[in-house]
Amino acid sequence: MPKHLLIIEDDTALSQMLAMHFEDEGLCVTCAVSANEGRARLRETGADIVLLDQQLPDGRGRDLIPDLLAVDPEVPIVMMTGAHDLELAIEAIQDGAADFIHKPIRTDELQALIQRLLAQRAAARQPAAAGPPSPAAPPRDLIGRSDAMLAVSKAIALSARSTATVLITGESGTGKEVVARLIHQHSGRTGPFVAVNCAAIVDTLLESELFGHEKGAFTGATARKPGRLEQSADGTLFLDEIGELAGPLQAKLLRALQERVFERVGGTEPIATNARIVAATNRDLLAAAAAGRFREDLAYRLQVIQIRLPPLRERREDIPLLADGLLGRIAERLERPRPRISDSALSALQKHHWPGNVRELENLLTRAVLEARHGPITPELLALDNHGATPRPRPSAGGPDAADQASSILRTLDAVEAEHIQRVLDHTGGHKARSCEILGISRPALDRKISKYGLRVGDR
Numbered sequence: 001m002p003k004h005l006l007i008i009e010d011d012t013a014l015s016q017m018l019a020m021h022f023e024d025e026g027l028c029v030t031c032a033v034s035a036n037e038g039r040a041r042l043r044e045t046g047a048d049i050v051l052l053d054q055q056l057p058d059g060r061g062r063d064l065i066p067d068l069l070a071v072d073p074e075v076p077i078v079m080m081t082g083a084h085d086l087e088l089a090i091e092a093i094q095d096g097a098a099d100f101i102h103k104p105i106r107t108d109e110l111q112a113l114i115q116r117l118l119a120q121r122a123a124a125r126q127p128a129a130a131g132p133p134s135p136a137a138p139p140r141d142l143i144g145r146s147d148a149m150l151a152v153s154k155a156i157a158l159s160a161r162s163t164a165t166v167l168i169t170g171e172s173g174t175g176k177e178v179v180a181r182l183i184h185q186h187s188g189r190t191g192p193f194v195a196v197n198c199a200a201i202v203d204t205l206l207e208s209e210l211f212g213h214e215k216g217a218f219t220g221a222t223a224r225k226p227g228r229l230e231q232s233a234d235g236t237l238f239l240d241e242i243g244e245l246a247g248p249l250q251a252k253l254l255r256a257l258q259e260r261v262f263e264r265v266g267g268t269e270p271i272a273t274n275a276r277i278v279a280a281t282n283r284d285l286l287a288a289a290a291a292g293r294f295r296e297d298l299a300y301r302l303q304v305i306q307i308r309l310p311p312l313r314e315r316r317e318d319i320p321l322l323a324d325g326l327l328g329r330i331a332e333r334l335e336r337p338r339p340r341i342s343d344s345a346l347s348a349l350q351k352h353h354w355p356g357n358v359r360e361l362e363n364l365l366t367r368a369v370l371e372a373r374h375g376p377i378t379p380e381l382l383a384l385d386n387h388g389a390t391p392r393p394r395p396s397a398g399g400p401d402a403a404d405q406a407s408s409i410l411r412t413l414d415a416v417e418a419e420h421i422q423r424v425l426d427h428t429g430g431h432k433a434r435s436c437e438i439l440g441i442s443r444p445a446l447d448r449k450i451s452k453y454g455l456r457v458g459d460r
Contacts, residue, residue: 002028003118006047008038008064009080010057014105018051021107022114033057035064042071049117051110052097054081054088062088065095076117080105093157142175142182143325144318148310152179155307160186165257167242167302168280170309173359173454176280177240179307183278184236191235191275194228199241199432200444207249208265211256217266229262232275242302243283243294254298277302282457312354312361319350319361326362327377330369339372348379356454363454418453421446430457 005027009015012033019029030045032038035056042050050068054061065077076098081088092100098117101110142153159166160183168176177195184193201209208217212227229237239245245253256262257277261270279302289296312319323341331338354360368381421439428434436446450457 002026003048004028004030004046005049005051005114006030006032006038006041006045007051008032008035008041008056008061009051009053010034010055011053014103018105018107018110022111025111035059035061035067038064039067039071042068042075046072047075048121049114050075050077052077052079054079054092062092062095062097065092065097069096074121076121078110078113078117093154142178143322144315145321146310146315146318148315149318152307152309155305156182157186159183159305159307161188162305163276164304165276165302166278166305166307167285168278168307168309169282169284170280171282171311171357172450172457173357174309174311175358176309177238179309180236180238180240180278180280184238184276187236187276189235189276191233192231193236193238194232194275195238195240196228197240197447199244200447202443203246203249206246207252210249211252211262211264213265214267217264221266224264227264229256229273229275230264230271233273235275237275237277239277239279241281242279243281243285243288245294247295250295250298254295254301257298257301312357316350320346322358322361323349323365326365327369330362330366334366334369336369337374339369339375339377341377342379345377345379345382348382348384352384355456359451360454363452414453417449418455421449421453422455425450425455425457432457 003026005022007015007018007029009018009031010033012031015031015033019031023029030041030047032041035058038050038052038056041047052061052064052068056064061079061081068075068077077096079092079097079100080103081100082103098120099113101113142149142156144150144152156179166180166183168179170176180195181193196206196209198206208221208225208227210227210229212225212230213221215221215224239253252262256273260274261272263270283294285294285299285302286296288294289299312322323346327338327341330336349361356363364382364384365377368377371381421435424435424438428438432443432446436443439446441449449455
């Protein structure tokens with residue numbers, strides 16, 4: 001018996017085109033042009049899958065989802081929307097939609113999606129099958145309408161309610177901690193979100209920081225101290241820069257993940273943990289494992305679910321939306337009027353390489369808001385060289401000759417410091433310990449400056 005497809009779409013040309021295509025593929029197709037008609041058609045004829053448009057003459061498609069699921073709780077619903085709206089797409093999943101697709105519809109993509117959902121429905125009807133957990137609420141702090149960011153948002157929504165370990169990968173400055181916090185916020189977990197930067201704490205202290213210690217475990221341990229893993233009970237422990245974790249700590253973390261127990265430093269009593277682990281790295285952990293720098297078993301254990309954040313240069317179409325959102329937050333934080341950004345400035349932003357990604361964009365716009373006074377943000381205020389992270393020298397106000405001379409001499413202290421630190425990082429191939437020795441600063445101080453200036457870091 002052919003599978004039945006219900007299309008709820010007021011664009012009759014589109015619905016007829018889709019009906020012809022899927023009838024040729026062997027499906028039985030029914031079309032409805034409104035929410036009320038779609039609700040009635042599902043009651044009358046049923047359906048194996050529903051295509052639902054977001055904008056209907058008598059309401060929003062999203063608002064119809066609960067009614068359709070009340071008729072058939074198992075029917076897969078695919079939202080169709082003409083707007084690349086990240087929140088709308090994830091809200092549809094939150095309300096019970098199985099997936100979403102954007103207009104203009106690519107029939108090959110839609111056909112593959114329908115086949116996958118029909119296969120999943122057939123498998124779910126097997127007696128031993130168990131349905132997936134309810135998706136989480138939408139990640140509202142994520143900005144972007146590109147396909148890459150929609151994929152990230154869907155991954156957040158679908159993984160938030162899971163207890164599986166999540167590994168977030170991506171370059172520095174792409175927003176890995178933002179994603180980790182969103183996973184926690186929409187997870188339904190009652191405990192706190194606890195973050196640890198594995199690269200910012202020396203190895204000798206990190207074990208105590210993570211697992212806690214008993215009184216007398218080492219010099220200065222004057223009292224028992226619970227670690228971050230213990231503090232994040234019923235919550236989420238976020239391990240940033242997990243690739244920097246030393247070998248002995250990797251083994252101890254692996255045991256905690258596998259057996260859900262650990263001991264404090266200097267202790268022998270096993271402590272159970274139900275904290276969810278979310279980790280992040282800008283490295284390829286499996287490549288690091290192949291090179292002997294990371295445990296392969298831990299790498300696999302960490303990336304049960306993997307979410308990759310794209311660098312900003314791979315989603316340039318999101319830059320105007322990002323800039324708009326960031327300018328509002330920055331102006332509010334600095335208690336300044338929100339400046340307008342000129343078209344030429346937006347064009348300059350979209351041409352930039354963005355080695356520091358979203359963090360670099362936020363830092364650059366913060367400086368522009370401070371300097372914009374009452375005028376718009378122009379390319380001159382942005383001062384991008386469109387080759388790297390270092391801003392161009394700003395022109396002097398002392399006339400053309402003075403400007404030419406000053407542009408090669410007068411620099412802000414931040415610009416000079418950023419350029420010098422970047423030069424050292426490039427010289428050491430991103431080796432932070434050697435860079436700290438050359439610069440004469442601590443590892444945490446270097447990490448803060450890398451974050452502040454959005455600098456490029458290598459693999460070490």
